[in-house]
Every structure is written in C-alpha cells, then in structure tokens.
Amino acid sequence: MNLKTLILTKCLIHGEIPDYIGDMTKLKNIDLSFNNLTGGIPTTFEKLAKTNFMYLTGNKLTGPVPKYIFNSNKNVDISLNNFTWESSDPIECPRGSVNLVESYSSPRNKLDKVHPCLRQNFPCSAPADQYHYTLHINCGGAKINTGHTKYEADMEARGASMFYSSGQYWAFSSTGKFMDDDTDLDNYIRTNTSTLSKVSAVDLELYRTARVSPLSLTYYGLCLGNGNYTVRLHFAEIIFKNDSTFNSLGKRIFDIYIQEKLVKKDFNIEDEAGGTGIPIVKNFPAEVTSHTLKIHLYWAGRGTTGIPLRGTYGPLISAISVKSNFKPPVVHSKKNHVMIMAAIVGASVLLVLLILFIMRWKGCLGGKVSADKELRGLDLQTGLYTLRQIKAATNNFDPANKVGEGGFGSVYKGILSDGTVIAVKQLSSKSRQGNREFVNEIGMISAQQHPNLVKLYGCCVEGNQLLLVYEYMKNNCLSRAIFGKDTEYRLKLDWPTRKKICIGIARGLAYLHEDSRIKIVHRDIKTSNVLLDKDLNAKISDFGLAKLYEEDKTHISTRIAGTIGYMAPEYAMRGYLTSKADVYSFGVVTLEIVSGKSNTNYRPNEDFVYLLDWAYVLQEEEIYWS
Numbered sequence: 001m002n003l004k005t006l007i008l009t010k011c012l013i014h015g016e017i018p019d020y021i022g023d024m025t026k027l028k029n030i031d032l033s034f035n036n037l038t039g040g041i042p043t044t045f046e047k048l049a050k051t052n053f054m055y056l057t058g059n060k061l062t063g064p065v066p067k068y069i070f071n072s073n074k075n076v077d078i079s080l081n082n083f084t085w086e087s088s089d090p091i092e093c094p095r096g097s098v099n100l101v102e103s104y105s106s107p108r109n110k111l112d113k114v115h116p117c118l119r120q121n122f123p124c125s126a127p128a129d130q131y132h133y134t135l136h137i138n139c140g141g142a143k144i145n146t147g148h149t150k151y152e153a154d155m156e157a158r159g160a161s162m163f164y165s166s167g168q169y170w171a172f173s174s175t176g177k178f179m180d181d182d183t184d185l186d187n188y189i190r191t192n193t194s195t196l197s198k199v200s201a202v203d204l205e206l207y208r209t210a211r212v213s214p215l216s217l218t219y220y221g222l223c224l225g226n227g228n229y230t231v232r233l234h235f236a237e238i239i240f241k242n243d244s245t246f247n248s249l250g251k252r253i254f255d256i257y258i259q260e261k262l263v264k265k266d267f268n269i270e271d272e273a274g275g276t277g278i279p280i281v282k283n284f285p286a287e288v289t290s291h292t293l294k295i296h297l298y299w300a301g302r303g304t305t306g307i308p309l310r311g312t313y314g315p316l317i318s319a320i321s322v323k324s325n326f327k328p329p330v331v332h333s334k335k336n337h338v339m340i341m342a343a344i345v346g347a348s349v350l351l352v353l354l355i356l357f358i359m360r361w362k363g364c365l366g367g368k369v370s371a372d373k374e375l376r377g378l379d380l381q382t383g384l385y386t387l388r389q390i391k392a393a394t395n396n397f398d399p400a401n402k403v404g405e406g407g408f409g410s411v412y413k414g415i416l417s418d419g420t421v422i423a424v425k426q427l428s429s430k431s432r433q434g435n436r437e438f439v440n441e442i443g444m445i446s447a448q449q450h451p452n453l454v455k456l457y458g459c460c461v462e463g464n465q466l467l468l469v470y471e472y473m474k475n476n477c478l479s480r481a482i483f484g485k486d487t488e489y490r491l492k493l494d495w496p497t498r499k500k501i502c503i504g505i506a507r508g509l510a511y512l513h514e515d516s517r518i519k520i521v522h523r524d525i526k527t528s529n530v531l532l533d534k535d536l537n538a539k540i541s542d543f544g545l546a547k548l549y550e551e552d553k554t555h556i557s558t559r560i561a562g563t564i565g566y567m568a569p570e571y572a573m574r575g576y577l578t579s580k581a582d583v584y585s586f587g588v589v590t591l592e593i594v595s596g597k598s599n600t601n602y603r604p605n606e607d608f609v610y611l612l613d614w615a616y617v618l619q620e621e622e623i624y625w626s
Contacts, residue, residue, distance in 0.1 A: 002026055007179070009055075009215065010034040010300060017056075019044045027051050029177060033077070033215060034058040034298075041066055041078075053177045055161065056081065057216060062105070069098065077161035077175040078103050085419055101163040101173045130449070131225035131291060135170060135322040139219075139234075140189040141209035146202050151319060159188025159213060169222055176215025176314070179305055188212055190316065192238040192277070199236075199279045207236040207279050207318045214299065214314040221293030227326050231258055231284045231295065234319035237269040237276040239312060253303035254315040257296035258286050266302060269316065279318070286322075293322060347518050385469055387462040390414065394424055403476060413472060421472040422457060426465070450516075452508030454531055454541040470541070474534040477541075478589075479527035483598050497536055498593050504538030505530055509586060512540075513579040521547045521577060525585035526566045527592055547577065565599045591615055 001024050013035040021030070022044020030048070033055045040063030041056065048054070053075045061081040069076055077099040085104050138144055138151035145151070154172070156164045165171040178186050192208050199207060211217065233256070240250040256264035263284050273280035286293060297315030305313045393414030394401050404411035409427040416422060449455070460467040475481060475491065478501065484490035493501070505525075512520040522529075522540065529542040545561045560567070560575050568584035570576040588599050591611055599611035 005029045007031045008035070009176075013037060015039075017042050017061075021045070022047050024048075025050065029053045031055040031177065031215075032059070033175065037061060039063070041069070053160065055175055055177070055215075057099070057175045065103070072098060075161040075177070079163070079173055079175065097158065097161045099161045099163050099173060099175060101171075131223055132169060133225050133227075133324040133328040135221045135224070135293070135320065137170060137219065137320045138206060138209070139317045139319055140211040141205070141319075144205045146206055149321070151206065154211060155189065157189060159211075160186070171220045171222060172211075173218045173220070174211075174213045174216070176213060176299070178214040178314070186214075190239055192236075196236065196238075196277045196279070197275075203279065206234060207238065210236070210238055210316050210318045212239075212314055212316040213297070216299070217297045217315050217317070219295040219320060221288075221295070221322055222291070224288045224291055224293055224322075225324065225328065226288050226291060227324055229286045229288055229293065229322055229324050231286045231293070232321040232323075233282045233284070233295070233317060234279065234321070235269045235273070235282070235316070236279045236318050237273065237316070238318075239316070240270060240276050249304065250312060251303040252313060252316060254297055254299045256282070256284075257294075257298065258284050259288075259294055260296070266300075268303075285325075295320065344518055385458050385460040385467070387460055387465055387467075389416070390424055390460050390465075390467055390469070392417070393422060397426070409466075420457075423470045423472045425468040425470065427468070450508060450511045451537070452504045452539055453511065454539045473531035473539065473541075475532035475536060477528050478530040478532060478538065478593070479598075481532055482527060482592065482596055491536075493536070493593075501530075501532070501536065501538045502590050502593055505540065505586060505589065508538070508540040509582050513582065518548060519579070521579055522582050522585075523547055523577070524562050524566070525582050525589060526563050527589055527598075530589065588612065 003024050004026055006021070006024070006027060007029070009031050010033070013032070015037065016039035017032065017037055019042045021027075022042050025047055027048055028050055030051060030053070034057065037056070037059040038061065040061060043066070045054075046066065046068050051074060055077045057077045058080040061078070061083060063084055064086050065078065065083050069078065075097045079099045079101045081103050082105040083103050136149055136151045137154050139154050141151075141153065142155060143151065143153040152166065152170070154166070156162075156172075158164075159174045160177055161175055163171065163173045174188065188211060190210050190212050196204065196207055237252065240252070251268060252270070253266050253268050255262060256267055264282065267282075269280065270276055272282075297317060299314045303313055391397065393416050394412045395414075397410075397412055401412045401414065402410055403413050403423065409425060412424045412426065414422045414424050454473065455471040457469040457471065459469060481491040481493065509522070509525070512522060520543075522543065523545040524542060525540070529540065531539045531541050533539065560572060562571075562585075564572075566585040566588050568581040571581045571584075588611070592599055595611065597611055597614075
C-alpha cells in the first residue's frame with residue numbers, strides 16, 4: 001500500500017488500533033489523536049521506519065510503552081493516555097521530540113501520570129511555603145513588563161509533539177502537524193505582520209507575538225496555591241489580514257478548556273474582537289485544587305486550513321494572566337509566627353530526641369537498642385526506607401553504581417521501584433563521627449525545602465547500616481565539573497552558567513541564614529559539597545557539620561570543623577562562628593568557579609600554594625582575570 005498520510009483526528013473511533021496499519025510501511029504521517037482507542041500500541045508499528053510524525057494523543061491506550069518509542073528520533077506524541085509504567089523503562093527523557101506528559105495511568109495521584117524525567121516540577125514539587133498566586137506568560141515572546149506586571153518569556157521554537165517546562169512555575173504541551181507540504185516552513189511562534197489597533201502603548205508588546213499549534217496546545221500553571229482564580233487569556237489575530245484580499249477569508253476557530261471543562265466552543269478571535277490585529281481578553285473563573293492549573297486550546301477541525309497558506313490554522317494565543325481571587329497568605333502573619341515558633345520548638349525537640357537516641361544506642365544511656373525502632377518512633381519529616389529497598393535500588397551497592405566517595409562514606413546511584421532516581425549516602429555506624437554526621441544531617445536538612453538545597457527523601461537504619469536517601473543529581477558535584485581529571489566528568493561551563501551556579505549557592509545560603517525557620521550555619525561550604533542537577537542548577541549538600549545559629553547571639557564558640565582552605569580565619573583560629581564563616585567559604589568557592597583553579601591544589605615548585613594567595617598577589621599587581 002502506498003498510503004503516506006493517515007489523519008483520523010477526533011473521529012469517534014472506538015476499539016483497538018488495527019495491526020495492519022503497521023504494515024503500511026510507506027506511511028510518513030499518522031495521526032489518530034483524540035479518539036477513544038483502547039488497548040496497546042501494536043507491535044507492527046515498529047516497522048514504520050519512514051514515519052516522521054506519529055500522534056496517538058488523547059486516547060485510552062494502555063499497557064507498557066514499547067521500548068522503541070523511547071529511542072525514537074521522530075516526532076511521537078503519546079500524551080494523555082493510560083499506559084503502565086515499568087521499572088525497566090528508561091528514566092531519562094527520550095531523545096528527539098517524544099511527548100510523554102500525562103501518559104500513564106493514575107491510580108494514586110497526578111504525579112503518577114508523568115514520566116519520571118518530568119516529575120521534578122510537574123505537577124508540583126515545591127513545599128507549601130513556596131506556592132505562588134499569580135502567573136503571567138508572554139506566549140511566543142520575550143520577557144516584558146507592562147505597567148506593574150512582569151510577563152515571563154515563552155520562546156521555545158519547537159512545537160510538534162513536545163513538552164516544555166520553564167522551571168518551577170509553568171509548562172506547555174503542544175501536539176499535531178500542520179497539513180502543509182513543507183515541514184521546514186512550520187512555525188509555532190508567529191510575529192505580527194499587520195498594524196495593531198485599539199491597543200494601549202503599555203500592552204503593545206504583548207500582542208506582537210503569539211504561540212500557535214496545529215491541533216492541541218496546553219499550558220500548565222504549576223505550584224499554585226489552592227483556591228479560586230481568574231484566568232485572563234489574551235488574543236489578537238495577527239496572521240490573517242483585514243482587507244479585500246484573499247488573506248481576509250481565513251477563519252481560525254478552536255475550543256477553550258479550563259481545568260478540563262469546556263468554557264468556550266468555536267472561539268473565533270477575529271469575530272470576537274471585531275477584526276484582525278485587534279486585541280481581546282477573555283476572562284474565565286478557575287478553581288485550583290491540586291496546585292495545578294490546566295488551560296487547553298483545541299482545534300476541532302473547524303475553520304479554514306489553507307488561507308493565506310496551506311497550514312495556517314489552529315489555536316493561537318498571545319498571553320496568559322492568572323491571578324487569585326483571594327488574598328495570598330502573609331508570611332509574617334500572626335498565624336505564621338505561631339507556626340514558625342512551633343516548627344522551631346519541634347525541630348529542637350527532634351534534635352534532642354535524636355541525640356538521646358544515639359547516646360542510648362551507643363550504650364551511654366542504659367544499653368544499645370534497635371536504631372530502626374527508635375527512628376520509627378520519631379516524627380521525622382522524611383521517609384523511612386528498608387535495607388531491602390535500598391539494596392534493590394542500588395543493585396546491592398554495586399560498585400558500578402558508585403558515584404562518589406565522601407569523608408565518612410560512599411554515595412551510590414539507585415532507582416526505586418516507582419522509577420524515582422535517588423542518591424544513597426552510606427555512613428559507617430562503627431564511627432562516632434559517622435553517627436554524629438548521620439544524626440546531624442537528618443536533624444538539619446529534614447525540615448529544609450529550597451530549590452538550592454539537596455532534597456532529603458529519607459533514611460535507613462538496619463544492622464550496621466546508616467543510609468541517607470537524597471534526590472539524584474545528574475551532574476554530580478561542582479568540584480568534579482570544574483577540576484575533574486577525567487574529561488568525561490569535567491564540564492565546559494560558560495560564563496552565564498558559572499554565574500547561575502554562584503547565584504544558586506548564594507540563594508541557598510541566604511535561605512539557611514535568613515529565611516529558614518531555623519537558622520543554620522553550614523560550616524563546610526566547598527565545591528565538593530555543591531551538587532549540580534541536569535540543568536546545572538546548584539544545590540548545597542552535606543549538612544553533617546552544620547550548626548544551629550541563634551539570631552540574638554553575636555557568635556558561637558564551638559569546636560572547629562570544616563575543610564582547610566575554605567574556613568574563615570576568625571573561625572579557624574579561635575572557633576568564632578557566625579554566618580559570615582559560610583560567606584567567606586562562598587567567596588573562596590566563587591574564586592574557584594571564576595578561575596577554574598582549586599584553592600587546595602598544592603604546587604610545591606611554585607611561589608604561591610593557595611588560590612587566595614595568588615588572588616592577593618594579582619590584586620596588588622592590579623592584574624585581573626579576563
């Protein structure tokens with residue numbers, strides 16, 4: 001059969017996908033989106049080697065996702081289905097353009113419908129105190145300010161079968177292929193080609209660009225506080241012309257869904273606005289109940305598809321504004337003060353209980369007892385894992401899974417049964433120092449949630465094992481990225497990335513010193529204790545030496561601990577500890593990031609041993625790095 005294109009979108013088709021479609025080996029485009037198809041993807045589809053676009057979006061497909069889908073470099077969209085996640089499926093996002101958002105069945109919560117590679121921020125991974133209550137996106141355009149409103153940029157040029165996440169606050173999913181003859185001409189960001197009218201000078205930039213999709217365009221507002229909101233959708237028809245030419249005959253018609261509810265059917269921008277190039281804003285109420293807002297624009301096949309050119313149709317939007325209808329919680333309200341005080345007291349009690357537990361376990365308070373039993377009796381803000389779970393995740397601590405070696409133990413990469421990638425820090429229970437680190441780390445970090453702090457998932461105490469379970473950082477530590485001897489691990493960091501890493505560390509420290517419910521001095525800030533995620537965002541780790549800091553005291557006199565070369569002089573010589581000790585260490589790390597040289601790399605044949613000495617000499621000679 002010589003069929004090259006098969007498009008059966010929203011045709012009310014029921015049942016399973018026939019196997020014989022996979023025998024149509026000359027197919028280049030297949031679109032079976034938004035039907036009621038059930039069953040799995042036929043095994044014969046693996047033979048569709050010439051297929052450039054395969055869309056199965058919005059059906060009820062089940063079973064495992066075929067392995068060849070994950071390895072595809074084609075445009076494949078299997079979003080909005082009910083597939084089953086298998087532990088053998090790859091954790092990393094597939095190469096090419098494979099859209100997996102909301103692909104899996106959801107027996108427990110929305111997070112289960114998302115491929116593990118997208119789970120970090122979708123639908124929401126932020127703690128309650130980091131929810132936000134407004135959202136402004138300049139669809140298809142750059143970051144702009146209109147009056148007192150700041151609109152975030154949305155300039156991802158790709159559009160076919162893709163899911164894009166801006167970070168913590170929003171994302172979009174686009175699917176479909178324009179029915180034209182030249183894929184290279186497909187443009188998912190459009191720029192105004194005519195004169196805009198009836199628009200204020202302040203809002204002019206908002207309507208110069210727009211995002212368009214041939215079939216389905218969904219925006220997700222992430223980590224919103226639950227409650228009632230007003231959703232303002234900004235439109236302007238900037239492709240069709242309002243003149244007597246052929247271009248004026250085009251009609252763009254699509255449907256609008258808010259929180260999966262149809263709120264506007266057969267919406268025509270030009271008709272609603274009274275002409276082309278005229279802005280119009282549509283307001284819709286929305287209730288956010290799971291911290292996620294879903295705005296779905298869907299082309300149901302109405303309107304024109306070939307004016308002024310073949311392939312000019314589909315939902316188009318200029319901007320999105322979302323604002324709560326209620327007053328957001330005030331951080332310093334009386335209620336929050338009570339909560340903060342309760343948290344401080346709770347954290348202090350937790351620390352005391354943990355210390356008493358270790359003392360008793362070591363025989364100091366009436367004999368050694370089961371550590372696992374004691375931990376389970378505490379109200380920890382982290383999970384408890386069994387040794388069997390950890391061994392299964394790390395393949396029994398396989399040396400091939402070892403990703404690092406710390407001062408008090410090894411670090412292994414693991415994969416839990418639900419597909420979550422973890423890092424397991426193994427401490428020695430025979431060492432008092434290891435025990436002290438274990439207790440301190442749990443006490444300090446279990447209550448801390450911040451984008452620039454490594455997240456602690458939980459711990460495990462069984463037999464002689466002391467294990468901490470963290471989120472996995474794909475790019476390992478900053479010291480390996482900058483100083484690694486193996487080119488496989490050393491990264492080429494450009495200046496914007498180095499700046500981003502410095503800012504990330506600074507934000508993490510600012511949170512520990514000023515914004516956290518309990519003030520903490522880390523005491524061991526160095527490049528090996530800064531980890532990098534897949535997007536090279538910096539996250540502070542290793543809280544084994546951290547100290548609580550009381551704001552009403554000018555300093556703490558304490559036993560000196562840390563790493564030579566990073567400790568502030570007043571702390572290293574006199575044990576005089578303030579939050580400025582971390583700031584000093586951060587300054588050393590910043591010098592290392594900027595120069596690419598280690599502060600503790602001993603060079604016996606040279607005059608200057610430490611990076612700080614070298615920096616002082618360069619400063620005196622008025623020589624600066626370029």
